[in-house]
Amino acid sequence: MKKNDIVFGIHAVEALLNNAPERILEMWLLQGRQDDRLMPIINAARDFGVSAQQASRKTLDDKADSSQHQGVVVRVKAAKQLNESHLDALLAKTDVPFLLILDGVTDPHNLGACLRNADAAGVQGVIVPKDNSVGLTPVVSKVACGAAETVPLFQVTNLARTMRHLQEKGVWIIGTAGEADCNLYQADLKGPLAIAMGAEGKGLRRLTREGCDTLVSIPMSGSVSSLNVSVATGICLFEAVRQRL
Numbered sequence: 001m002k003k004n005d006i007v008f009g010i011h012a013v014e015a016l017l018n019n020a021p022e023r024i025l026e027m028w029l030l031q032g033r034q035d036d037r038l039m040p041i042i043n044a045a046r047d048f049g050v051s052a053q054q055a056s057r058k059t060l061d062d063k064a065d066s067s068q069h070q071g072v073v074v075r076v077k078a079a080k081q082l083n084e085s086h087l088d089a090l091l092a093k094t095d096v097p098f099l100l101i102l103d104g105v106t107d108p109h110n111l112g113a114c115l116r117n118a119d120a121a122g123v124q125g126v127i128v129p130k131d132n133s134v135g136l137t138p139v140v141s142k143v144a145c146g147a148a149e150t151v152p153l154f155q156v157t158n159l160a161r162t163m164r165h166l167q168e169k170g171v172w173i174i175g176t177a178g179e180a181d182c183n184l185y186q187a188d189l190k191g192p193l194a195i196a197m198g199a200e201g202k203g204l205r206r207l208t209r210e211g212c213d214t215l216v217s218i219p220m221s222g223s224v225s226s227l228n229v230s231v232a233t234g235i236c237l238f239e240a241v242r243q244r245l
Contacts, residue, residue, distance in 0.1 A: 018044075027075075083155060099125050103198045107134065112143025117237055172191060196208060
């Protein structure tokens, strides 16, 4: 059984049932547990013809490679990989794109949290490079609390080239960096927009940074020099939401 064939956690499994129940092949529930949190999953699975098997906690721990499964684990068909052509299809049907670019985010907890932020902010798609980036893993789905099923994740071969293509389509790309042109709250975040975020510590890679139309910084008043990428992403996305409202 491949690691990426497993999804676990109440919110992640609920999102699968709501958005792509046809992907579910098998479901295991913690033996003896049928409380208010799991009953909606059990009932929804039954409606879609998915039979749930009872399993011990150790069995679930082993299947999920984690003790954070919350009593539910499913085996799924692999998710469809979205690439540059799918991104073009999204742009063709979107009047005012609102996108998130994540450059070099390799921690699944950070990607999951960024997807959750993106869903809450109404982002239409998240773009990551195929290399030097984490994809949709079980941990990403668990941390995203369902957002991994609702926010498209586009894995592109050449991030710099994809950014140029977005610019040709009229999308303004704003990146975050210490050597910024202005701070976040001085930038215009309305209109067709992609916000580019780099991994904590390294930040945006040189080619990604040079491909941005504008660089902004988040004002920092304390002694720390940087924020976790998911925290910084949330700040930037919701400043864009505030302006766009």
